[in-house]
Amino acid sequence: MxxxxxxxxxxxxxxxxxxxxxxxxxxxxxxxxxxxxxxxxxxxxxxxxxxxxxxxxxxxxxxxxxxxxxxxxxxxxxxxxxxxxxxxxxxxxxxxxxxxxxPIQPKKHSFEFLRENAHLRTRTNTFSAVMRLRSALSFAIHKYFTENGFYNMHTPIITGSDAEGAGEMFRVSTLEPKNPPLTDEGTVDYKQDFFGKETNLTVSGQLEAETYAMSLGKVYTFGPTFRAENSNTSRHLAEFWMIEPEVAFMDLAGNMDLAEDFLKSVIDYVLEHNKEDLQFLDERLFNEEKTKPQAERSEMRLIEKLKFVTDNNFKRVSYTEAIDILRNSKPNKKKKFKYLIEEWGADLQSEHERFLVEKHFKCPVILFDYPANIKAFYMRLNEDGKTVRAMDILFPGIGEIVGGSQREERLEVLKQKMAALDIPEEELWWYLDLRKYGTAVHSGFGLGFERLVMFATGMSNIRDVIPYPRTPQNAEF
Ligand code: 4AD
Ligand code: MG
The missing domain is CATH 2.40.50.140 (Nucleic acid-binding proteins)
Structure with missing residues (x-):
């Protein structure tokens, strides 16, 4: 047989x-x-x-x-x-x-219905294609870094530090601790639950990846990360997977080159190896677009969009230049932005990011040199004393797909920034050690894996590109 x-x-x-x-x-x-x-x-x-x-x-x-x-x-x-x-x-x-x-009949089911049947939805053409692409992208990512001299490292999931300093963490606690830490009142102190310590689910493996970059040179993580931001959008999950490369002796310009080359390479991989699934999704999305009013239709088909990214240079624009463009633009003939950018220093909303990528530059954009006060504590302060060497990569239809930076390598400057943000030195003593012993310029970035899968499959809701989405309403499976 x-x-x-x-x-x-x-x-x-x-x-x-x-x-x-x-x-x-x-x-x-x-x-x-x-x-x-x-x-x-x-x-x-x-x-x-x-x-x-x-x-x-x-x-x-x-x-x-x-x-x-x-x-x-x-x-x-x-x-x-x-x-x-x-x-x-x-x-x-x-x-x-x-x-x-x-539940899965040979007819068209809505994505909402299929989300309620997440255990069966990969029996449809659309979801099986999406999940095969997700698997291929994961392989392409490991392949890229392995072929470029990076070591894969596993960073902790339970951690005592807040890598992003944004306070968006889930606390780790046991249900019924055997020897529970007690408060002064004698009740169980769930905050101190991890064998007497307060711990959380990691928001990013970056700080630990930095420690390895400062000995192994080029490393990357690819693991689950958790954010307790209560945002119900089509681009946010409470549990998502992140890829974080970190490289010693690399500055912000090198970081941009790496990110651009990396993104192009993994998209190229699926264009070459997943033709049938992409062809199917391209067709499906095209038919869906046809049901929309002309003005709302996407100008490019899926495969065209992917090739556009692999074949064109990303536009590099400073935050300051972007603000000038936004102040002088209207998103369309009549409308204004919902949030007006009044002054330099304001954070960009996704409507601004999408305007820059989809309407103004019409290509992937790398925004860099953001105001220090809207970015995380570890970013390298520029000589102007008010901007940091941060970069966000914005993609059409997605908005922010990558966030990264050159890291602050100067011990005194880092200590000052931490003090200003009330981050205790005792908590990050090991992180400060990197700046005491053999410090050097180094950089890295984080790619949200599901945002990449969204882009590569053309799916418009992040819940539809991860097997079992975790969102404020959904943790059933
Ligand atoms: O911009 P973020 O918060 O950066 C970091 O965590 C850095 N430590 C990365 C680094 O420099 N090593 O997150 C990085 C990316 C975002 O650009 C976005 O693609 C994705 O992670 N992301 C999310 N994806 C899904 N759901 C969420 N709630 C996300 N939050 C961030
Ligand atoms: Mg970010």
Whole structure:
């Protein structure tokens, strides 16, 4: 028996005797044509059943979602739409699927409905394509860094420090501590729950990655991060995956070069290796765009958009230049921005970021040299004393996809910044050590993995590019 995956079968161009394949029924038409899918590709293999040779009771059990083992002969297809098909010799029902209650029917389901069925949604074309792309992007990321001399490091998930200093952390606590730390009143002090210490889920692995960069040279992390920001947007999750490279002896300009080369390379990878899934999503999104009013339609198709990023230079613009542009622009003929940028120093909102990328520059933008007071404590202060060597990369349809900076390598300046923000030196003594012993210029950035997956798949809600989204309303699965 030639046991093969659907993708292997579809790639055959010769007739094969005695093939065997296992998968799930997508559709069963006219008591004759089974479309079988096993996840190996977006495409189904057509299995042609001569119903006169099969029990009616068995044929009734071939319903959408049922798991089958099919054997037969792989032949050139007579019909349109596929090159090869299986003339079925035997069918074994491995698992029935009750057509009355099975939620995933062969019709268009809304993404909201599918989100409530996150455990079954990868049985649809759209979600299986998205998750195959997510997997490929993850591989491409590890490949890029490995081939460029980086070491992968795992940073802690439970941590005592707030890497971003934004106070958006989830506290770690045990349900019923055996020897609970007590408050002065004698009640359990849940704050101090980690064996007597206060700990949180990490918001970023950056500070630990810096310690390794300052010995191993080039490192990167790729792990889960957690943010307790109560933002219900289509671009925020409470649990997301972040890629954070950190490099010794690299300044902000080098950081921009690295980020641009890296992003282009991983997008190139899926353009080359995931053609069928991208083609499917490109088509699906294009049809969806057609239902929108002309003015709201995206100007580019998905694949075009990806190629645009790989083939064009990112525009590098300072915060100060960006503010000038925004002050002198209107988002469209009549409207104003919801938040007006009144003065230098204000933080940009996503409407401003998207205006710069989508309307003004019409290409990915790297904004740099932000005001110190709207960025994290660890960023390198510029000679002007008011801006820091920060960079945010903005992508069309996404807004901020990367945030990074050159790090403050001068001990005294770092101490002053921490003091101004009430960050106790005792908490970050190990971080300060890097500036005491062999300090050097170094830089890094964080890429939000789900934002990258959104961009590469054209999906418009971040909940639809992670298997089980964690948001303020959703932690069911
Ligand atoms: O800009 P952020 O907060 O930067 C850092 O955490 C730095 N420590 C990174 C570094 O320099 N090593 O987050 C980095 C990226 C953002 O640009 C965004 O893509 C993503 O992480 N991100 C989120 N993605 C989904 N949901 C959220 N709540 C996110 N918050 C940030
Ligand atoms: Mg940021």
């Amino acid at each position: 030639n046991t093969k995956s659907v993708s292997e079968l579809l790639a055959q161009d010769i007739t094969l005797q005695d093939v065997s394949v296992k998968g799930w029924v997508r559709t069963f038409r006219a008591n004759r044509f089974i479309a079988l899918n096993d996840g190996s590709t977006i495409n189904n293999i057509q299995c042609v059943v001569d119903f006169e040779n099969f029990d009616e009771a068995l044929l009734k059990r071939i319903t959408t979602g049922a798991a089958l083992h099919v054997t037969g002969e792989l032949v050139e297809s007579q019909g349109k739409g596929q090159k090869v098909e299986i003339i079925v010799a035997s069918i074994e029902i491995l698992g029935d699927s009750d057509p009355e209650s099975y």
